Amino acid sequence: xxxxxxxQWGLLVQKMEDRFGEPPDLTTMIFTVGLQExxxxxxxxxxxxxxxxxxxxxxxxxxxxxxxxxLGTDExxxxxxxxxNEIPAVSKQEQELLMKRALLEYFAAWIAPxxxx
Numbered sequence: 001x002x003x004x005x006x007x008q009w010g011l012l013v014q015k016m017e018d019r020f021g022e023p024p025d026l027t028t029m030i031f032t033v034g035l036q037e038x039x040x041x042x043x044x045x046x047x048x049x050x051x052x053x054x055x056x057x058x059x060x061x062x063x064x065x066x067x068x069x070x071l072g073t074d075e076x077x078x079x080x081x082x083x084x085n086e087i088p089a090v091s092k093q094e095q096e097l098l099m100k101r102a103l104l105e106y107f108a109a110w111i112a113p114x115x116x117x
Contacts (some may be wrong), residue, residue, distance in 0.1 A: 008111060011111050012110075012111050016029065026103075029103050030057040030058060031050070031053055033056075034052075034055070034056040037079055038078060040077065052078065063081065067084065067085050
């Protein structure tokens, strides 16, 4: 077990719970990244738009690992990506760990010990 990873993950979950009022699951955290990157502000999303927000979140999280490259945004402000490398077939548990590590990287500045927020 990676103690430092578990400690950082717990801190991220706690900060998100403090911010949003309930402990987030992994899907909620990925959706939050998508919302942040879409820059659409608060509004009601249709079901297909929610899936697009999730897709943006996944692409943004996996881009630093070399799986996706951001192409830019369209006229409506939605970011677009292209897959540049195949994502390896992994177990559900390994996939969850990959996404958790990507989320920690994405939110690293927010969970830094000297960050008061």
